[in-house]
Amino acid sequence: MGKAEPRISVPAPAFRPGDTPGFSRLGLPRPGHHARPDILADAAEIRDLAFGLVGVLDEEANAVGDWAPGLSPEELRAGLKTMVLTREYDNRMLKMQRTKRLSFYMKSLGEEAVAVAATQALDAGDMLFPSYRQQGALIQRGAELVDMMCHCISNSRDNLKGRQLPVHYTRKDLNWFSVSGNLGTQFPQAVGWSMASALKGETAIACSWIGDGTTAEGDFHAAMTLASTYNAPVVLNVVNNQWAISMHNSISGGKAPSFAAKAIGYGIPGIRVDGNDYLAVAAVTRWAAERARGGGGPTLIESYTYRGEAHSTSDDPSKYRPKDEYEAWPLGDPVERLRAHLIKLGEWDGEQHEAWQAECKQAVADAWKEALTYGTLEEGPHAPVPTMFEDVFTAQPWHLRRQRQELGV
Amino acid sequence: MPQMNMMQALTSAMDVKLAEDERVLAFGEDVGYFGGVFGVTRGLQEKYGSSRVFDAPINEGAIIAMAMGMATNGMRPIAEIQFADYIFPGFDQIISELTRIRYRSAGQYTAPVTIRTPCGGGIYGGQTHSMSPEAFFTHIPGLVVAMPSNPYDAKGLLISCIESDDPALFFEPKRLYNGPFDGDPNKPQSSWKDHPKGEVPEGNYTVPLGVADVVREGSDVTVVAYGTMVHVALAAAEAEGVDAEIIDLRTLIPYDIDTVARSVQKTGRCVILHEAPRTSGFGAELAAQIQEDCFYSLEAPIQRVTGWDTPYPHAHEWSYFPGQERVARALKKTVEFA
Numbered sequence: 198m199g200k201a202e203p204r205i206s207v208p209a210p211a212f213r214p215g216d217t218p219g220f221s222r223l224g225l226p227r228p229g230h231h232a233r234p235d236i237l238a239d240a241a242e243i244r245d246l247a248f249g250l251v252g253v254l255d256e257e258a259n260a261v262g263d264w265a266p267g268l269s270p271e272e273l274r275a276g277l278k279t280m281v282l283t284r285e286y287d288n289r290m291l292k293m294q295r296t297k298r299l300s301f302y303m304k305s306l307g308e309e310a311v312a313v314a315a316t317q318a319l320d321a322g323d324m325l326f327p328s329y330r331q332q333g334a335l336i337q338r339g340a341e342l343v344d345m346m347c348h349c350i351s352n353s354r355d356n357l358k359g360r361q362l363p364v365h366y367t368r369k370d371l372n373w374f375s376v377s378g379n380l381g382t383q384f385p386q387a388v389g390w391s392m393a394s395a396l397k398g399e400t401a402i403a404c405s406w407i408g409d410g411t412t413a414e415g416d417f418h419a420a421m422t423l424a425s426t427y428n429a430p431v432v433l434n435v436v437n438n439q440w441a442i443s444m445h446n447s448i449s450g451g452k453a454p455s456f457a458a459k460a461i462g463y464g465i466p467g468i469r470v471d472g473n474d475y476l477a478v479a480a481v482t483r484w485a486a487e488r489a490r491g492g493g494g495p496t497l498i499e500s501y502t503y504r505g506e507a508h509s510t511s512d513d514p515s516k517y518r519p520k521d522e523y524e525a526w527p528l529g530d531p532v533e534r535l536r537a538h539l540i541k542l543g544e545w546d547g548e549q550h551e552a553w554q555a556e557c558k559q560a561v562a563d564a565w566k567e568a569l570t571y572g573t574l575e576e577g578p579h580a581p582v583p584t585m586f587e588d589v590f591t592a593q594p595w596h597l598r599r600q601r602q603e604l605g606v
Numbered sequence: 607m608p609q610m611n612m613m614q615a616l617t618s619a620m621d622v623k624l625a626e627d628e629r630v631l632a633f634g635e636d637v638g639y640f641g642g643v644f645g646v647t648r649g650l651q652e653k654y655g656s657s658r659v660f661d662a663p664i665n666e667g668a669i670i671a672m673a674m675g676m677a678t679n680g681m682r683p684i685a686e687i688q689f690a691d692y693i694f695p696g697f698d699q700i701i702s703e704l705t706r707i708r709y710r711s712a713g714q715y716t717a718p719v720t721i722r723t724p725c726g727g728g729i730y731g732g733q734t735h736s737m738s739p740e741a742f743f744t745h746i747p748g749l750v751v752a753m754p755s756n757p758y759d760a761k762g763l764l765i766s767c768i769e770s771d772d773p774a775l776f777f778e779p780k781r782l783y784n785g786p787f788d789g790d791p792n793k794p795q796s797s798w799k800d801h802p803k804g805e806v807p808e809g810n811y812t813v814p815l816g817v818a819d820v821v822r823e824g825s826d827v828t829v830v831a832y833g834t835m836v837h838v839a840l841a842a843a844e845a846e847g848v849d850a851e852i853i854d855l856r857t858l859i860p861y862d863i864d865t866v867a868r869s870v871q872k873t874g875r876c877v878i879l880h881e882a883p884r885t886s887g888f889g890a891e892l893a894a895q896i897q898e899d900c901f902y903s904l905e906a907p908i909q910r911v912t913g914w915d916t917p918y919p920h921a922h923e924w925s926y927f928p929g930q931e932r933v934a935r936a937l938k939k940t941v942e943f944a
Binding site for chain 2 (some may be wrong): 324392516590
């Protein structure tokens with residue numbers, strides 16, 4: 198033993214490129230382990246949920262335990278279909294980025310349930326404050342692929358007039374807020390939005406998502422403090438996909454036992470859920486939404502999942518984590534697990550699945566073809582150049598008018 | 607007509623808007639029960655209840671983000687930042703979010719938030735209670751920036767900000783809360799009582815954004831000022847016997863270039879005043895724009911009289927503050943330049 202002295206430590210992931218990945222160390226509870234508390238349960242009574250893992254689908258694809266949400270076969274099929282469509286959309290957009298038709302893209306492989314199941318569990322009037330990896334929620338809300346594509350290539354039909362980089366969607370008509378790009382800023386905004394809803398006597402709540410890395414931002418603490426102080430009707434999600442670009446979640450998590458456990462100090466429920474279990478995500482989100490609507494205030498949900506691909510098209514994950522780590526992820530694939538469950542229920546089969554995949558591929562290809570008819574990133578047409586000077590203020594002040602004239606438009 | 611000091615005028619503005627528009631809310635640190643550390647929200651919680659006027663956690667980013675979230679859901683929040691020096695933890699929410707949401711969403715979402723914050727020195731506030739950080743904010747696209755110099759304008763401008771569909775940052779020169787201040791710290795505290803701009807109507811009226819006020823007409827030199835410096839300019843011109851045309855900008859973004867340019871084209875000379883540090887201060891923007899618009903009228907270099915490029919010192923407050931003497935010297939130099 199050396200003599201005791203202060204020393205810092207910098208966390209490192211268990212596995213780096215070249216290592217054999219494994220997750221046996223996680224020691225996660227089995228599906229069905231946790232009881233589902235009353236929606237207005239005292240946060241102090243349900244702290245175990247912050248350290249455990251709410252799961253519904255077991256290894257045999259059965260829905261087990263208290264949290265089974267009782268979704269109808271129609272709802273489950275709709276969820277599965279949206280996840281498959283999201284995945285096909287992502288695949289196509291990545292390809293288009295690789296051929297330089299898009300400047301940038303971010304896939305959601307492996308995290309589809311986190312967005313789709315949560316959105317299905319909410320009301321259409323609830324406002325979503327997403328980060329950049331919840332495209333599944335937008336599709337679940339009914340966005341047309343062609344509109345999403347037109348935004349991503351900033352063509353003449355881009356509803357954001359070419360002002361935002363790809364995947365930073367805004368859709369007020371679908372109660373989807375505006376994806377920022379500065380991490381975590383939407384978290385406290387969602388709290389404010391939900392407070393306004395309550396002040397107006399409306400039942401709509403807000404739901405927001407950030408990543409594990411973003412919990413280090415001050416805005417996480419801002420949102421938690423506001424939500425706790427004002428008992429805001431908001432569902433706050435931390436998508437723990439293990440990685441923040443190249444940084445393992447231990448860099449933001451430090452010695453915290455879980456991200457859900459951060460809720461305890463704020464006196465609000467923290468629930469860790471298997472993010473690759475469609476039924477569990479839906480169940481936990483529904484619990485939190487009912488609690489918020491019932492006056493019980495906010496909930497922090499940690500969706501435990503794994504980022505199946507790169508952070509974005511700008512990084513190569515094989516440079517910082519084992520290539521096969523995703524395959525080793527013990528909680529499986531959200532699409533495969535829901536598919537197996539539906540098949541087990543006799544509500545789906547392999548043929549139907551293949552047919553739907555083919556249909557999605559075709560729909561995505563058709564949408565892409567249509568999107569291009571409205572212009573491309575490189576060649577346009579884009580929104581007319583003078584629109585660049587619009588929407589800065591309600592009315593264009595003299596200095597912007599002069600600058601527009603200086604540009605000659 | 608009722609007489610009000612600037613604090614009472616500001617309270618009155620919020621009172622009027624809270625009464626007539628249920629979308630209006632007011633919150634910030636100590637804003638609720640206590641009525642604010644300067645008492646500007648005093649009595650409002652009692653009158654409108656704690657769901658419309660309330661205390662907020664000491665987290666400026668949270669306060670501004672909450673206001674923005676509420677505003678995108680139909681509210682018109684007035685957020686108080688206790689001192690302008692404290693606003694920086696909320697800077698990201700202002701620069702990246704609040705002021706961009708209209709643009710970023712192509713007009714789908716708007717955030718009509720008014721941020722009120724006391725600024726400026728002269729109260730022995732030291733370096734963390736004296737700043738005039740307006741230049742950081744005039745650099746942000748999409749933000750209205752206003753700073754009144756008297757109770758009448760304070761109320762009318764604040765109501766304009768609250769009614770505006772754009773986010774607005776409203777600076778309150780705290781040295782003017784109780785009375786006009788001409789830069790001489792040795793004089794007894796003056797009062798807004800008997801000052802014509804201390805006459806403030808009870809009800810709703812507005813002072814339009816983007817419109818400057820020529821507070822003194824003159825022909826020798828144009829002085830462009832705002833906030834406390836308007837009063838310093840008046841006193842300095844008087845003391846120096848200079849026939850200055852003194853313009854109170856009132857709104858910094860968008861500022862009233864027409865009034866400024868017309869005046870400089872008339873006088874041919876210009877002195878710009880602000881309490882904030884000089885380098886990259888708002889005076890630099892004004893000087894650049896004035897020379898672009900008035901180059902052929904200028905008969906002397908444009909002068910700036912400003913705070914120094916140091917933090918606002920505690921003991922040497924009055925050596926830092928751009929007082930009458932320094933302003934008078936600049937006026938003289940500019941007027942005599944041949």
